[in-house]
Amino acid sequence: MTSSAKDPAEQPAVLLRGGSVYNPAEPYATAMLTVGDTVAWIGSEDGADLHADSAETVIDLNGALVTPAFTDSHVHATSTGLALTGLDLSGATSGTDLLDRVAAYARTLPGDAVVLGTGWDETEWADAIPPSAAELDRAAGGRQVYLSRVDVHSAAVSTALLSAVPEAGAAVGFRGSGLVAQEAHHLLRSAAFSRITPAQRTDAQRAARRRAAELGIGALHECGGPQISGEADFTGLLELAAAEVGPYVFGYWGELTDPIKAHELGGVGAGGDLFIDGAIGSRTAALRDPYTDAVETGDPAHGGVNYLDVEQIGAFVAACAEVGVQPGFHVIGDYAMDLLVGGLDLAADAVGHGRVRALSVRAEHAEMADHKVIEKLAGHGVVVSAQPGFDAAWGGPEGMYARRLGIERAEAMNPFAAYGAAGVVLAFGSDSPVTPLGPWEAVRAAAFHRTRSSRITVRAAFAAHTRGGWRALRPGAPGVPGDEQGVLAPGAAATYAVWQAGDLVVQTPDSRVAAWSTDERAGVPGLPDLTPGEPTPRCLRTAVRGRVAHDRLAG
Structure with a gap:
């Protein structure tokens, strides 16, 4: 499924000029014109002067960089949104710190609410011991608690949640003391997430798409399945993405069943987290x-x-x-x-x-x-x-x-x-929320x-995070637009991001950095210097098919 598409004729012609446009054909381009949902022209400032009168909106980039929007090829939108808006345990430094965070969060919830958290990683703790069910009972005031480990393949759970799913105690992967993996984990995760209301789920999905747009991501590949999110979560996300402005969402349904079911649910493929x-x-x-x-x-x-x-x-x-x-x-x-x-x-x-x-x-x-x-x-x-x-x-x-x-x-x-x-x-x-959205x-x-x-x-990695995401979608699958290829060129979809970045450079695998060549024969477009320690580019605008999903630019 895609983000909703407004009639291209109703969308304004926009001229972005005075910056750098990363594209394969014009490595020294400084301007781009979009008309409706399509890139109409890319070129130099002289050409921008010729197109200025035809544009309804002219934006001075002030040296900013325009690139294709990123595609994140593996996400879990609802879990990402819950981490953004709820109990994110990725910063917990010990079991005691985790329990303190659970207790503080639980105090903000109704007495019958389930405590959902994600992101803890005991391998960085001094004692490397996850909390027990009894400790979670005390911290959460007897509430049901489900806290997924950072890899989302095991979890710490409370006695109240274990009591609600008695079959989990006999399932493969029940490790005692409240730590579960394999089938026991799947059972308890499903039970915990079934307590999320439709409104909570929608709010979390909106938060995930909003955060993605803020980071210059124009498309997400949602990896759902019966053990990950459930059918209602999967179809609800696809419906939301079709109805509201924001990044595309392409759904993969991971279930070992008739593969056509993935298409019946609105997805583009049968996989993801199979x-x-x-x-x-x-x-x-x-x-x-x-x-x-x-x-x-x-x-x-x-x-x-x-x-x-x-x-x-x-x-x-x-x-x-x-x-x-x-x-x-x-x-x-x-x-x-x-x-x-x-x-x-x-x-x-x-x-x-x-x-x-x-x-x-x-x-x-x-x-x-x-x-x-x-x-x-x-x-x-x-x-x-x-x-x-x-x-x-x-x-x-x-x-x-x-x-x-x-x-x-x-x-x-x-x-x-x-x-x-x-x-x-x-x-x-x-794989957000396993690692954060951050292209x-x-x-x-x-x-x-x-x-x-x-x-x-850097160029190869950038291509993998832009073009690669579109190449990973099987051509001809339902809902996959043919004019989206993760590149900016005349005739391509106007799905792009604008970045406040430093000097543009060509960067090689052995860490050497060369200033962007002024030799026109080179024809190598530059990207921001990503040497460790250099600042990460800041997203100023994200547009999906010409529709602005995130904006810090002044028209």
Whole structure:
């Protein structure tokens, strides 16, 4: 589904001039004219003088940069909005601090309200011990409490919530003391989120779209499913996006069922969070070898879990090929990657290699892929929807990945350069609220990956977060406009962002920065300097098909 479209004839002609316009054809362009929902012209100040009389609105950019709007290829809008407007635990520094935050938040709620929170990460705490159900009972005054871990693959819950879902105590993943994962987590998450009223849900979704627009994001890929948000949440978000100005929302429905259901619900594909495995932080990502820290602690979940096998994956991809619906899978661990490529091989044997390639199968996250797996993904035409913020948050020799997996495996994660070299299409996103919405931060994280050999150029990372998001959408899917390609050019949709940024530079993977060349033969457009420590560009305007979703520019 898309954002609502006003009649282009009713939208004014707008001339933006006096800045820089990032586009493939005119690397030194300073102005852009949009008419209705379309880019009509891009060029120099001399050309802007000629177009000024035909524009109803003329805006002096004062040196600002105009780029295609970003696309976030993996989000959870309602959870993002709840974190923005409610209990965000990402800053909790200890179990005690978390409990204090829960208590303060609970005091603002009615006595029968459920306490929903997200974002805690015990790996950075001194004791690394999540709160128990009894501690949450005391902090929340006996209320039902659901607090998802930062990766949203496990949670801490209160006794009141456990009592409301007695079957969770016997489900796989019930770890006692209020910590749950796997099936127990899915049951309790569904129960907690069922308490959200339609009005609360809509408010959260509006907050997420508003925040995205403020950050220059013009399109979101919502990854829903029965274990993530439920059908009412999914369809409600798509209806909201169709009715109100703001970023596009394209829905992926992750359920192992008839793939046509995704289209029936208004989505563009059958995937997103169709789980092959879990997450590394919760030790549920499926690995070939044991978790390093789990060997030391005797954790029975040392190898993680897989929710689908090769035969199920292959059958689902083949079913998608039969009805022309794009499939996708949540896949993180190296064993889970093996399962994915095995399933793709089975599907190719069943329906033909060309038909599988034509699906543009999506691999969400795809963090632990070696060269053999990457070659397989490229051969099957897989699109990797990745989150550079994961490496920024948990990579490096002292990060959570190294603690869970050991340094050697951790350093090989999120191999963006290897994907690019193999010809795999990369689309970047946040998995918000797992990591926050922040497209420039993601571009920086990819360009300054903690493993040098996995770095890509700023331009390549920017392309993955703009063009890549549109390439990840299967052409011809319901609701996917053909004139949106994540680039600014005459005839393209007027979906753009305006940025207050410093000097424009060309930045290479080894961190060298060159001033934007004045040699016209170079023809290389520049982007803001994203060297760590440099300020992040500030969004001044976001427009989606010419309709302004966020504005700090004066006309």
